[in-house]
Amino acid sequence: MATKKAKKPAAKSAKSKARKAAPKARRRSVLKASPTIKAAAERSAKRAAKGAPIKRKAGIAKPSAAKKAANRYVLHGIFASLPSCKVGLMLSMCGVPFDYHHVDLRAGAHKTPEFLAKNRFGQVPVLEHAGHEIAQSNVILDYLARTTGRLAGHSEAERLRVAEWLMWEQDRLASGLGITRFLTRFAPDTPDEVMRFVRARGEAALDTLERHLGTAKFLAGAAPTIADVAVFPWIATAEEGGFDIARWPNVQAWAQRLLTLPGVAHPYALMPKEDRVAAGS
Numbered sequence: 001m002a003t004k005k006a007k008k009p010a011a012k013s014a015k016s017k018a019r020k021a022a023p024k025a026r027r028r029s030v031l032k033a034s035p036t037i038k039a040a041a042e043r044s045a046k047r048a049a050k051g052a053p054i055k056r057k058a059g060i061a062k063p064s065a066a067k068k069a070a071n072r073y074v075l076h077g078i079f080a081s082l083p084s085c086k087v088g089l090m091l092s093m094c095g096v097p098f099d100y101h102h103v104d105l106r107a108g109a110h111k112t113p114e115f116l117a118k119n120r121f122g123q124v125p126v127l128e129h130a131g132h133e134i135a136q137s138n139v140i141l142d143y144l145a146r147t148t149g150r151l152a153g154h155s156e157a158e159r160l161r162v163a164e165w166l167m168w169e170q171d172r173l174a175s176g177l178g179i180t181r182f183l184t185r186f187a188p189d190t191p192d193e194v195m196r197f198v199r200a201r202g203e204a205a206l207d208t209l210e211r212h213l214g215t216a217k218f219l220a221g222a223a224p225t226i227a228d229v230a231v232f233p234w235i236a237t238a239e240e241g242g243f244d245i246a247r248w249p250n251v252q253a254w255a256q257r258l259l260t261l262p263g264v265a266h267p268y269a270l271m272p273k274e275d276r277v278a279a280g281s
């Protein structure tokens with residue numbers, strides 16, 4: 001009995017050895033069957049050492065071109081759209097080159113089947129990167145913070161504050177300051193009652209910021225984060241909605257502090273006005 005038992009596992013392990021060896025053999029055969037790759041690599045290395053340009057066969061160059069295209073950042077937006085400006089500001093602060101596609105909202109370019117396939121909400125901005133088509137400006141900011149490792153917040157506590165401000169920005173700032181600016185610019189016939197309501201909402205949002213920035217340098221802590229990126233364009237353009245930011249001195253000082261940082265500028269100065277391909281691509 002003991003000998004039989006001992007034999008079985010031995011036979012099993014021989015089989016599994018054969019199975020395990022198979023991929024190795026396949027790997028070896030791939031390498032053996034590729035003397036041309038080895039030779040091409042050697043030729044490239046020699047050329048590189050001489051400083052000569054590396055020639056690539058069409059079939060070899062294709063994947064790297066596809067990879068390059070997938071890793072490109074493409075922003076679809078329009079400069080008058082502050083959610084689009086938030087993304088443009090983030091890319092600028094991170095020093096990330098990006099292609100830009102101007103979406104003509106007046107012409108309805110955001111409701112075409114092609115655009116709706118990118119963003120089911122039919123809105124700008126949309127960011128394309130690494131095979132993703134991302135909608136909602138704060139989702140894009142969060143994605144960029146994670147992929148670039150910039151402006152995400154340095155601790156769990158800071159990241160939680162960032163998330164809170166991002167929610168608040170959509171809840172109170174966009175619907176207060178943002179709507180007031182929008183109606184003032186694009187719907188001047190809006191009834192006074194409606195204007196009074198949205199303006200009061202905008203002022204209340206500015207009061208909240210004013211209180212917080214009385215003690216805080218940036219929204220989520222000592223350093224700037226995507227929370228500041230999300231809020232800044234609304235403040236920078238607040239006067240278009242008839243808000244005099246000088247009434248909120250802490251907010252004004254914070255905006256001026258942000259403007260001293262690399263890559264920060266007024267949204268309209270930052271955003272392209274027409275289609276463009278990133279420099280160097």
Ligand SMILES: N[C@@H](CCC(=O)N[C@@H](CS)C(=O)NCC(=O)O)C(=O)O
Pocket residue numbers: 080081082083084105110122123124125135136137138170
């Ligand atoms: N919550 C969205 C709002 C985006 C948004 O409102 N985009 C406007 C331009 S500022 C738009 O595309 N409007 C056209 C529409 O809604 O049909 C975000 O933050 O990205």
